[in-house]
C-alpha cells in the first residue's frame with residue numbers, strides 16, 4: 001500500500017514546520033499539486049499533530065525505547081493523531097502510517113501504532129495535556145502574566161477557532177451564523193468563507209471577534225483623517241474606511257500589500273495605499289487618529305496557527321517588543337494635539353502588551369477604555385483601562401488573545 005496524498009501532504013507539512021522551522025502557511029504553498037480535498041485533509045491531520053504534539057509523543061513513549069529518526073517519527077505522529085484524535089478507523093490509520101515510514105522502520109511504526117490502536121483514545125487519559133502541549137517557556141510566561149488562567153488558555157489551544165466575520169454595514173449575516181453582542185457573525189470552525197453567499201459581493205471579511213475591537217475603540221468618524229499603520233491584509237483598514245473616515249493604509253511588505261489591495265477591491269473600499277516602513281512615512285498634515293496593529297509574536301492566535309508554539313522563541317518576544325516601542329513612538333509623532341491612537345498586538349505576552357503601558361511616548365496619555373464601550377467584555381478591561389482578551393474568554397468558541405490600549409496626544 002502506498003501512502004495516501006493527504007498523509008503525504010501531512011508529512012510534508014510537519015517536516016516543513018518542525019524540522020525546517022517554516023510557517024505552516026508557507027508549507028501549505030509548497031505542497032505538490034493535488035486534489036484540494038486531499039490537501040485540506042492533510043492540513044487537518046498536520047494541525048492536529050501540531051496542536052497535540054506533546055500529548056501524542058507522551059502516549060507513544062511507553063512503546064518507544066528511544067526517539068526514532070525524523071521520517072519514522074512523523075509517520076508515528078500522523079498515525080497517533082488519526083487513532084487518538086481524528087477517529088480514523090484503526091486499520092486504515094495504522095496501515096497508512098506504516099506506508100509513510102521508511103522501509104527499515106516500518107516494523108517499528110507498525111508495532112507502536114498497533115499498541116496505540118488497542119489502547120484507543122484512552123491512551124490520552126491521565127496525561128497533563130495542557131502542559132504537555134505547551135512549550136515550557138510559554139507556560140512560564142503566561143503563568144507570570146495571567147496567573148492560574150494559564151491552564152484554560154492552554155486548553156483553549158486544543159480547539160480550532162470558529163470562523164468569525166465582520167459585516168459591511170447593512171449586510172445580512174450568512175445563514176447559520178450567530179450574531180455576537182459586539183457585531184461579529186460567528187460560524188463553525190472549518191467553514192470555508194469563499195463558499196458563503198455574499199463573499200464575492202464583499203458583504204463580509206474574516207476577522208476574529210477580538211481583532212475587530214481595536215478599530216472600534218478608535219471610533220473614527222466621517223471626514224476624519226486616519227492612518228492604519230500596519231495594515232495588511234486589511235481587516236482593520238476596512239472597518240476604518242467603512243466609518244466614512246479618509247483612510248490611508250500603510251504597509252511595508254509589498255506582497256502583503258497586494259493581498260490588502262485585493263481585499264479592498266472585493267469589499268469595494270478605496271483607501272489610499274502606501275507601501276513603506278511606517279516609521280519613515282510622514283503624513284502631509286498631522287492626523288486625527290492612527291491605528292497601530294503592531295507586528296508581534298501572535299501568540300494570541302495559536303488556535304488559528306498551531307505552528308506558532310513550535311516556531312517562536314523567547315528572543316522573538318523581546319525583539320518584537322523593542323520594534324513595537326519604535327513604531328509606537330513613530331506613530332505618536334503623526335498625531336495632531338488631541339489626536340487618538342489605538343495600539344494593539346495579538347499576543348498573550350505581557351512584554352508585548354501590558355509592559356508598554358509603563359513607557360508611553362512623550363506627549364501621550366492613556367485614554368482609558370470604558371466598560372460601556374464593550375458590552376459583554378467589561379471583565380476584559382484592565383484596572384488601568386487597557387483591554388486584555390484571552391482565547392479562553394468570551395462567548396462560546398472563545399476569541400483571540402489581544403492587548404489593546406488607547407492613547408491621546410495631550411493638548412487640543
Ligand SMILES: C[S@@+](CC[C@H](N)C(=O)[O-])C[C@H]1O[C@@H](n2cnc3c(N)ncnc32)[C@H](O)[C@@H]1O
Pocket residue numbers: 229230231232233234235236237250251252253256276277278279293294295296327
Ligand atoms: C498584525 S499584522 C496587521 C494586521 C492588519 N492590521 C489587519 O487587521 O488585517 C502586522 C502588519 O504590519 C506590517 N508591518 C510590520 N512592520 C511594519 C512597518 N515598520 N511599517 C509598516 N508595516 C509594517 C507587517 O508586514 C504586517 O502586515
